[in-house]
Amino acid sequence: MISFLGPKGTFTHQAANILGDELIPYCTIPAVMESVANDETDFGVVPIENSIEGPVGITLDSLAHKFDLKIFKEIIIPINQNFIVNPGCKMEDIEDVYSHEQAIAQCREFIHKNNLQPHYAVSTANAAKSIVGDKSKAAIGNAKTVELYDLEILEANIQDTDNNATRFVVLSKDDHKITGNDKTSIIFSIYEDRPGGLYNILGIFQKNNINLTKIESRPSRRGLGKYLFFVDFNGHKDDEIIQNIISEIDENTYFLKVLGSYPEY
């Protein structure tokens, strides 16, 4: 059984479909994680970052502070946002457009150019559902919702830039065995009273010639200016060189959590 951030028809649903057919939607990202932690489901699929809008804060925070889950896999999906209307509607009929905050942000130029009034909805799928039957309203979202609610795509690919992709993680109790083309994700906190904390940690990767594929900072919840760092890098935690790097980081940070190793997508 696979849990995913619902409702049906979202981009997360599309990502979860790649894994299998036994899918259960959950309303929130922590609820997906809880279902895996409680053994209700074997895997949980949640978004972790978007190439335009950045990290999904609640995913990072929940992995850091609330759940001891591992990343088993990553899935990257190109995001194409569509302008969705009731059948037969034309652009000049539309005054209001509904979507999730991130999708609205990804289509700012389109919304501005067409003089539309943006409104936030809880998800792209909820937005599509909310416009059914009202010809002055449109939604922005995944093509899947069009089938679900008998709507039409008036214009496809309306996002501001073409580099729009979302990275999802598949969470489980255990991470993935070594494949030879792997990535590892860790979270750490530096000692703020020691100068050059982050510089010294990055130096450990540098001297071992290990390439970082991601670095994100998040507030550590202990006050402004205090951060957790989320770092992804090439290699598997069962590789000897990666084991040594992880122990050296452990000695030089006061918090370290290994989120696991998994095949690069």
Add this chain to the structure above:
Amino acid sequence: MISFLGPKGTFTHQAANILGDELIPYCTIPAVMESVANDETDFGVVPIENSIEGPVGITLDSLAHKFDLKIFKEIIIPINQNFIVNPGCKMEDIEDVYSHEQAIAQCREFIHKNNLQPHYAVSTANAAKSIVGDKSKAAIGNAKTVELYDLEILEANIQDTDNNATRFVVLSKDDHKITGNDKTSIIFSIYEDRPGGLYNILGIFQKNNINLTKIESRPSRRGLGKYLFFVDFNGHKDDEIIQNIISEIDENTYFLKVLGSYPEY
């Protein structure tokens, strides 16, 4: 004239009030910035980061990609979230709670403990306005909204942690003159094909003994794994040591934008 992210009664309104009385609310963060860029207003106040929820993406992205504005001042406000109800309501009357996505996220434990159904609103002030007259509904937000809409605080300080503070920036055409206790904010992009890019930049600060007060990564909009870095550090850009640091960073990055120097709050 000072523009701020409205509506009235938000935490940004409270921050803008510290600067003066001639305040004009704007609906969105880019609209606040545009009012300063067009000389409609002299200063614009927007949130830039919260100690629990992290950076305000649209503020960082608009400063990086859309507007050439400077940071003239920073303001830090402790955020106390309140559980707001119609006069005379008790906890057992309430089923639904409305607020901005960030405020809902900041009060997750309170919402869970009291078995409330959370709903997103466009702002904390809109949430308060939307519950007027409905005794089964509550809002989460600033104490100011209670006066504006004749509501009551049923419980104060309901946020999950006590380190909840938001940092606002006051934007203008020019930054602040040197005061002796200043910070400087910059944005840069590293060459991804050169190993150790970020490590080398942090080394420039390290060897000059300059303390970083913030480091944030944001997607550069050129694809997953490509970042802009937002760095704040101690010192004013008119200091000779800071001038040298900025030129050395400029030589080693392919994009650099100095957002300005301003007194530390």
